[in-house]
Amino acid sequence: MKKIGVLTSGGDAPGMNAAIRAVVRKAIYHDVEVYGVKYGYQGLMEGNIEKMDLGSVGDIIQRGGTILATARSDEFKTDDGQHQAIEQMKxxxxxxxxxxxxxxxxxxxQKLSAKGFPCIGVPGTIDNDIPGTDFTIGFDTSLNTVLEAIDKVRDTATSHERTYIIxxxxxxxxxxxxxxxxxxxxxSIIIPETTEEFSDICNRLERGRERGKKHSIIVLAEGVGNGFEYGERIKEExxxxxxxxxxxxxxxGGTPTAQDRVLASRLGARAVELLLDGKANRMVGIKNNDLVDHEIDTIxxxxxxxxxxxYNLSKELSI
Incomplete structure (x- = not known):
């Protein structure tokens, strides 16, 4: 294999640039040419592809977002769109x-691999919701962004003696x-994977007030419900x-953490190794700090x- 491509797709995540950098430099180290695809699969179909060199990825490891940009494409989901993308690369x-x-x-x-074009997936999403890997690129940076917000909100919650929903x-x-x-x-932590009675959340707040607690923080994942609606219900109850x-x-957004930069660098480089080893339709990941790879079909x-x-510990510690 003498030429490979790299693209970012879907929602952006801090650390994607570090992964792009690793792909480009690992490939060039092995005398393989690298082509960057702009705007994800949409750009792939349109032939928005440019050759990259060492300088193309200079000074990007610390930048959030993705220098290749990203976009969603319904057209690519069709057979014609996928064949068009393959022809552009050929x-x-x-x-x-x-x-x-x-x-x-x-x-x-997966679709491109099924049509005979080898692809390797690198997990980049702040949601950390991809099976087969302990962490995804961007999760740690996003986590620290949320934590910083919680710490700052707690200051004002204490000053005004209020309950805050994040x-x-x-x-x-x-x-x-x-x-x-x-x-x-x-x-309280309210997430899609668990079910907690609303009365239990209110009871926990009431117990805190009875022992003299002046403020509370509730973290709510958007998939469970609307924060403002929860806030109104809590106030009523x-x-x-x-x-x-x-x-x-x-x-x-934001500058990726050291953990995300290292993870992205390791996963991006490993993806190139798999392609050079003749592998296809696989995703790289990390388990117990060791690199792993799985069939995308399985993932x-x-x-x-x-x-x-x-989750259980969080409830025990919030008594």
Whole structure:
């Protein structure tokens, strides 16, 4: 294999640039040409592809977002769109593709691999919701962004003696809310993977008030419900003054942490190694700090689970 491509797809995540850098430099180290695809699968179909060199990825390891940009594409989901993408790569002699993104991005890689074009997936999403890996690129940075917000909100919650709801990203996965809630000492953590009676949340707040607690922090994953609606219900049930902070897209931005930079570098380099070894339709990941890889078919058929022990601990510590 003498030429490979790399693209980022779906939602951006801090550390994607570090992964791109690793792919480019690892490939060049092995005398392989690298082509960057702009705007994900949409750009792949349109032939928005440019050759990259060492200078192309200079001074990007510390930058958030993705220098290749990202976009979603319904057209690529069709057979015609996938064949068009493959033809664009064949024109340039590209023989393999590294796809950095989440499960939607991996479905695209799966389709291309099934059509005989080798693809390797690198998990990049702040939700940390990809099976087969302990962590995804961007999760640690986003986690620290949420934690910083919790710490700052706690200062004002203490000053005004209020209950604050912090709404995080996590439509289908609660890792971000769970880890941030545990690290931030939240009284309640509300995530999609668990069911907790609303009365239990209110009772916990009431117990805190009875022992003289002046403020409380609740972390809510967006997939469970609307933070403002929760705030209104809590105020009605407990008569506690409640405020809501929706963190939104600031969770996706910012300088990647050291952990995300190292993880992205290791995973990006390993993806190139797999392509050079003739592998296809696989995803790289990390388990117990060791690099692993799995069939993308297997990853897409499995379900991500939260760490129940962590969730139970968060409840024990918030008594």
């Amino acid at each position: 024109k340039l002699g590209i023989e393999g593709l590294v796809v950095i993104g989440g499960d939607g991005s991996f479905r695209g890689a 709404e995080t990203m996590g439509r289908d996965a609660g890792d971000l809310a769970l880890w941030a809630g545990l690290a931030g000492g939240a009284e 407990t008569n506690l003054e409640t405020r809501v902070t929706v963190l939104g897209y600031i969770q996706r 897409l058929s499995e379900k991500h689970f939260i760490n129940k022990e962590m």
